[in-house]
Amino acid sequence: FRIMAGKVKWVTDIEKSVLINNFEKRGWIQVTENEDWNFYWMSVQTIRNVFSVETGYRLSDDQIVNHFPNHYELTRKDLMVKNIKRYRKELEKEGSPLAEKDENGKYIYLDFVPVTFMLPADYNLFVEEFRKNPSSTWIMKPCGKAQGKGIFLINKLSQIKKWSRDSKTSSFVSQSSKEAYVISLYINNPLLIGGKKFDLRLYVLVSTYRPLRCYMYKLGFCRFCTVKYTPSTSELDNMFVHLTNVAIQKHGDDYNHIHGGKWTVSNLRLYLESTRGKEVTNKLFDEIHWIIVQSLKAVAPVMNNDKHCFECYGYDIIIDDKLKPWLIEVNASPSLTSSTANDRILKYNLINDTLNIAVPNGEIPDCKWNKSPPKEVLGNYEVLYDEEMAQSDGPDRDLRSRSGQSTGVKGNRARDSGKPVLTTWK
């Protein structure tokens, strides 16, 4: 074992106080990327460079970074869908009960991503699907962008044709994968509270993909639109109605800087329990945990499980009015900007707890460690899924618990798979 050789040396591309304050409070020392560093909070561009064939370099045992090299398998909208589709097909081929379908051909347990197509590659498939439901609304999202940029809604095929015409004639052509779009069935029946649409932002920390070990941050939040929701076609262009991204909402007339249009997840829980009952609320939250774990399992086989890496994802989830959760997307670099005082506190604590898990004891890391932090350091994180523990409890348990849907017990399937009790949030 090593004697305390010195303080951890850190670098960051992201100049945010919630990060820097956390490094400084641990007594870590700031260095530049050209020097010897132990901990680098990278932007996604940097991680690409580090692991690229031309510009990459090997990381040494005492270096840790905050992204997996090919995180985009999960965090690019088109690849996420592709991986989930592949995962489902694989399960179906092996005859797993998880891949069971209902009489309409829909997956019972794995239908958590809205119907999605890549454009322009799957254009014809999309048109076929569109014609089945000509009154449906679809949402167009550029694969490589964030914060709601470039998103728009369509409800007529002519709008797509116009878009594809426009993009061909302008200088950026849809050849490069950066300009690829996905088009998904728009969830036009979101659960509304106070008449407003909202989505959930949940933070999930992954320390290793194989075996899968992930943690869910207990303090997620809901982001509300400032404007009343209406599915009316006249308001399809009004992004204040449809997109919950704070980056968009904060330019609205009614944006409030005190609460930032955010609710804690525990508020949501209280509201749902009071108005809908405890069982359906528990079921909803169980399903949310489920879909997060499934999405990680879907990409685990293709992820480069580099031992120098951990990652904190921002999951975006929408709940529809039947209380079904949908996975909208996963963010590799969830915003660390704080829009309100509460926000700042939350993100500061998020980074603090993340660092406590990823860099044990705040000491110079050794990437060969077993990545099994003791319970005391989890802070506001809870174990979401621990594959090693699940397997040690017996391989069959995993599958058996799946087939019983709501068993009437606090039917927490994740719990049945052997990990510590992830009960209802208090």
Place this chain on the structure above:
Amino acid sequence: MLDPDNGLSLTIARIVQRLKGSSLHSQLERQARISLHKPEIKLESLKEDIKDFLKTSGWEKKLQNAVYSELNVFPSPCHPAAPPEHMKEPLAYMRKAQGSWEKRILKSLNSMCTELSIPLAQKRPVSEQKELLNKWNEMGTDEPDLSLFRPVYAPKDFLEVLTNLRNPNYENGEQPSFRSHLGLIQVPLKVKDIPELKEDFSELGLNIGQLGIDDSAQVPPEFFENEHVRVGQKVLAEQDSAAAQQYVRQGCPTALRADLWALILNISNQPEDILYYEQLKSNVIQHDLLVDSLIYKDVKLTASNDDYYFVFEDYLYQVLLCFSRDTSVLEHFTYSSATPPKSYIRGKLGMEEYAVFYPPNVAPLCFLYHEPSKLYQMFREMYVRFFFRLHSISSHPSGIVSLCLLFETLLQTHLPQLFYHLREIGAQPLRISFKWMVRAFSGYLATDQLLLLWDRILGYNSLEILAVLAAAVFAFRAVNLMEVTSLAAAEAVLADLSTLKVMPLLQIFLFATVT
């Protein structure tokens, strides 16, 4: 002294009179008539058979609930020869004070009208009516110019009035001594001490299970929570108001709370209730009241900036605007000392009278009820049963005057050092706790804690718990408060109550403090 039998028959007579002609009455009659077709109803034993039928079909229970409701709401009758004002408020000087307070508010309103050249009430032009109807569900996005509107009064003003209350028949004596009351309230009302409170609030005792304590994550639900939920479900199935009221003293499970509260307050959301709400709404559309702007401004300043309640901003406007036009609310004046005010909207608008209420606490109810007419009814019933007492001057034990006195007495008796210290540095404790009590802690506690507190208000049919909680908060922060040297610093220590757990505080203060 009133002969007990006389008292009972007076009560019965009064309740019968109130229920006669109510919709419950006509429903019972209709049910009785329908039952005549049933084979088990025989002519020779008609009365008994109908009674049995009403019992088994659950109608007797509804009648019981209605009677129970009336008993809860109305004060016990006093001497039959007492005049009506005396029934409302037996102390003459209190009546007088409330009267002057109301006059002052109305004067303020009237002068605002003159200043801003806005009438107290006017009919809306048709185009404006249409616009409001369209916007009914999103009034929160409106941006009218409210800068010229001042709130009619602030809690501070009300506290000043209460502080100046004096009983003209009571001689305080020359020298204040260690026995005299050192607080702001100087009227000799009777308030309870801790032994009496312990008895009243016995279900909050240390050896009795509570939601808010015994349902925390560390306690296995088998110990208390599961059984408590089961009992709650049973109470709801039986639809028994009285049992519900007893049950909620130990707290409501979140999933059952909406129904339990409605059961206790006897709210059933009948078609005629929905119709009534719609009628109020159309009143709002047709007439514009000055009070509306004040309500609007208050909601904008408070709820829309609140972490928990901002989501429900639009509901608040709907409820409060309707509420300010609800003349049936004036009915509660028959048991409050506040008389219908002298300001009328002149006859031609077809509205008789309205009163100015300090915008009360709707927001927490939005966590329970999302259907507008039910939300409205719950809010109105909570207001006329409890919260109005926080805004008017009376001698009632749940009135704001008594609560203030109770708070100060508890503090002075059980934390004399703290009380004296705060008084010395110019930080009379009531100056800080008044705003909590006058809003029933809404906007100060986390929502789940607030709801646990309001469970007990309903359960004990009294607001005294607000004063006890206020004292418990001071007790909890006593160590820090002993070190402050100014009012501002004391305010700072007590500025953030959002992390407090209400039930442990109450339990410790009542049952675990050495008296």
